[in-house]
Amino acid sequence: MNHQNHPELAEAFNKDFERTTWHDETLWFVRQKRDKAVYPIPEFQDLRTLASEIKDHTLSNLDNYLLQFEENARKNGVHVHWAADATEHNQIVMDIIKKSRPVGAEERNIRLVKSKSMLTEECHLNAFLQKNNIDVVDTDLGERIIQFRDEPPSHIVMPAIHLKKEDVGETFHEHLGTTKGEKDPQVLTEAARQHLREKFVAADVALTGVNFAIAETGSFVVCTNEGNADLGVNLAKVHIACMGIEKIIPKLHHLSVYTRLLARSATGQPITSYTSHFTKPAEGKEMHIVIVDNGRTQQLGRADFRNSLKCIRCGACMNTCPVYRRSGGHSYDFTVPGPIGAILSPNIDLHKYSSLPFASTLCGSCTDVCPVKIDIHVQLYKWRQIVGNNNELSTSKKWGMKGLAKVLSMPKVYDLSGKLARGALRILPHGMTHNQSMNPWAKARELPDAPKQSFKEWYEDNRK
Amino acid sequence: MKVGLFIPCYVDQFYPNVGVATLQLLEKLGVEVVFPMKQTCCGQPMANGGCEQDSKGVYEHFVDTFAEFDYIVTPSGSCTYHIKKHYDIIEQTPAVQKVRKSVYELVDFIENVLKIEEIPVDFPHKVGLHLSCHGQRGLRQANASEITGVRDGQISKLLRKLKGIELTELDRNDECCGFGGMFCVTEEAVSARMGNDRIADHLRNGTKVLTGGDVSCLMHLEGIVKRQKAPIKVMHIAEILNGNQP
Numbered sequence: 228m229n230h231q232n233h234p235e236l237a238e239a240f241n242k243d244f245e246r247t248t249w250h251d252e253t254l255w256f257v258r259q260k261r262d263k264a265v266y267p268i269p270e271f272q273d274l275r276t277l278a279s280e281i282k283d284h285t286l287s288n289l290d291n292y293l294l295q296f297e298e299n300a301r302k303n304g305v306h307v308h309w310a311a312d313a314t315e316h317n318q319i320v321m322d323i324i325k326k327s328r329p330v331g332a333e334e335r336n337i338r339l340v341k342s343k344s345m346l347t348e349e350c351h352l353n354a355f356l357q358k359n360n361i362d363v364v365d366t367d368l369g370e371r372i373i374q375f376r377d378e379p380p381s382h383i384v385m386p387a388i389h390l391k392k393e394d395v396g397e398t399f400h401e402h403l404g405t406t407k408g409e410k411d412p413q414v415l416t417e418a419a420r421q422h423l424r425e426k427f428v429a430a431d432v433a434l435t436g437v438n439f440a441i442a443e444t445g446s447f448v449v450c451t452n453e454g455n456a457d458l459g460v461n462l463a464k465v466h467i468a469c470m471g472i473e474k475i476i477p478k479l480h481h482l483s484v485y486t487r488l489l490a491r492s493a494t495g496q497p498i499t500s501y502t503s504h505f506t507k508p509a510e511g512k513e514m515h516i517v518i519v520d521n522g523r524t525q526q527l528g529r530a531d532f533r534n535s536l537k538c539i540r541c542g543a544c545m546n547t548c549p550v551y552r553r554s555g556g557h558s559y560d561f562t563v564p565g566p567i568g569a570i571l572s573p574n575i576d577l578h579k580y581s582s583l584p585f586a587s588t589l590c591g592s593c594t595d596v597c598p599v600k601i602d603i604h605v606q607l608y609k610w611r612q613i614v615g616n617n618n619e620l621s622t623s624k625k626w627g628m629k630g631l632a633k634v635l636s637m638p639k640v641y642d643l644s645g646k647l648a649r650g651a652l653r654i655l656p657h658g659m660t661h662n663q664s665m666n667p668w669a670k671a672r673e674l675p676d677a678p679k680q681s682f683k684e685w686y687e688d689n690r691k
Numbered sequence: 692m693k694v695g696l697f698i699p700c701y702v703d704q705f706y707p708n709v710g711v712a713t714l715q716l717l718e719k720l721g722v723e724v725v726f727p728m729k730q731t732c733c734g735q736p737m738a739n740g741g742c743e744q745d746s747k748g749v750y751e752h753f754v755d756t757f758a759e760f761d762y763i764v765t766p767s768g769s770c771t772y773h774i775k776k777h778y779d780i781i782e783q784t785p786a787v788q789k790v791r792k793s794v795y796e797l798v799d800f801i802e803n804v805l806k807i808e809e810i811p812v813d814f815p816h817k818v819g820l821h822l823s824c825h826g827q828r829g830l831r832q833a834n835a836s837e838i839t840g841v842r843d844g845q846i847s848k849l850l851r852k853l854k855g856i857e858l859t860e861l862d863r864n865d866e867c868c869g870f871g872g873m874f875c876v877t878e879e880a881v882s883a884r885m886g887n888d889r890i891a892d893h894l895r896n897g898t899k900v901l902t903g904g905d906v907s908c909l910m911h912l913e914g915i916v917k918r919q920k921a922p923i924k925v926m927h928i929a930e931i932l933n934g935n936q937p
């Protein structure tokens with residue numbers, strides 16, 4: 228993977244003009260729904276500030292709150308596990324699942340149903356479990372679609388947003404036997420619903436993500452629109468909930484600040500259809516929580532980037548980002564795409580993701596839309612500097628920048644260079660100045676006319 | 692009041708008329724303007740490219756050039772934002788602090804320092820305003836649609852008072868044009884597509900003259916207008932306020 232990755236994938240995405248239009252407009256529609264839900268709330272900006280400050284406090288006391296959470300969860304009869312990284316997380320989850328094999332089911336694979344969890348995507352849990360003979364079914368509709376297609380999610384809230392209903396129809400025809408050419412969303416959804424009911428009923432273990440974990444009660448909250456987390460958890464004997472360490476909030480009364488922000492920012496709903504609180508296992512059942520670091524403490528230690536851990540995974544920065552809307556989630560090639568992904572990913576692998584902080588115009592829309600006030604565009608700028616300082620820029624760019632900096636710190640050299648460049652632009656034929664393989668600017672744009680006189684030269688002639 | 696005029700490098704080289712309009716406009720408004728001849732650039736191009744360490748010499752040269760002025764005025768929200776926000780990596784001498792505090796985008800200077808609310812100019816055209824992100828969200832010169840549905844800002848306030856003007860109501864009032872400095876070539880496909888979409892919005896809603904506070908965005912948008920031969924004239928806000936006609 229080289230540092231030109233995002234531009235290349237984005238260029239490929241843009242080859243289909245109509246589909247890019249559709250993708251942009253689909254996500255812009257979600258952004259507009261968000262605006263309609265946000266504008267009428269007079270205290271919305273205060274809520275953002277409060278949410279940001281609660282997270283500031285929590286991140287500064289994360290060790291204490293995590294231990295408090297663990298203690299209270301254990302008191303509730305919940306098993307708490309700690310995982311330093313993805314490998315540990317996956318192993319812990321598999322061990323729990325293997326221990327959950329029901330009596331009399333020695334011959335078949337154990338069946339796991341999952342509701343949406345970006346953390347398990349991050350840890351590549353599905354592939355690991357499947358390799359170990361565990362049947363894994365994602366039960367969120369969008370997740371199930373991409374699971375059939377063997378694709379990663381392209382958005383953290385709407386994982387199949389890159390697909391049109393025709394694409395889903397084709398996938399369901401192949402995997403669920405719906406009529407070829409069927410594209411009616413209601414018919415397709417019903418087919419998925421019947422298919423998933425069977426899986427829910429047959430499941431041995433249910434896995435969910437965690438939206439918020441409350442230190443003072445040891446309980447956690449899962450937000451869904453499809454109710455699939457509840458169906459899974461209530462039917463299976465064992466519930467495993469996987470959470471990153473940053474999901475903690477101190478007290479139950481802080482929760483409403485976030486639930487008011489989350490769904491409005493994500494989809495323009497006042498609240499998710501289901502906001503499910505889990506505190507202790509039902510009688511005869513087991514509940515496990517796996518608390519995962521996987522690079523988060525390293526990010527916590529980076530003063531300039533620690534507040535990226537405030538993220539509540541609403542996806543608003545994706546919906547608002549003019550680059551994301553026109554390049555698609557897969558162009559980021561990271562579990563969390565879009566602006567927030569572009570500031571989280573370099574923490575994981577600076578070399579591999581070095582193009583992502585540059586996949587932005589620094590317009591700042593992400594920062595203004597973020598419900599917890601993460602200064603995303605400021606962090607993008609700061610990651611760029613780290614990419615530069617770590618020699619991850621191309622040699623031509625690196626030396627080009629050094630050269631330009633030299634020219635711009637010497638007025639006489641700058642004046643002369645400008646004059647020569649303008650002169651050349653005026654003399655050279657259009658076909659040469661606008662050669663598309665030499666000059667990417669010229670692929671879709673004309674260069675500005677090169678005037679005879681710079682402003683400085685005009686000033687000297689007219690005002691001195 | 693000692694006012695230094697900063698004409699950003701690409702404006703100096705490619706859009707001298709914007710520099711002339713800025714100078715003439717400030718003079719008409721009664722400001723005595725000095726243009727220091729040794730000026731070059733604010734250093735943003737390298738810094739946005741991940742090489743701010745290389746820019747330090749340019750920053751120091753800028754401070755050295757402009758430290759003597761009470762105000763530094765420039766027809767660019769983007770350069771203003773860069774100086775205010777990113778000159779934090781050099782030693783914060785009194786001169787550096789002074790420069791960062793006294794640099795103003797042109798319209799901000801007119802409205803908030805000169806306290807001028809109206810400029811007597813006839814401009815009987817349908818004008819589309821492109822809100823440049825660094826002025827809008829960086830310097831908070833205009834409302835952001837992420838925060839409020841009320842579309843208002845410093846440039847539109849002045850524009851609305853010009854005689855005969857009609858302002859375009861855009862579908863997307865403050866979407867980025869896709870210029871983004873180096874982004875316009877490193878992410879050419881997305882950059883061009885963003886610019887295309889902005890121009891389409893202006894065409895759909897009847898813009899005849901496209902204006903804004905940053906020549907960088909306008910240069911990118913004009914490049915697309917010219918390539919598409921679209922019936923739009925691109926002018927910087929300084930040119931309109933100076934009474935230039937399309």
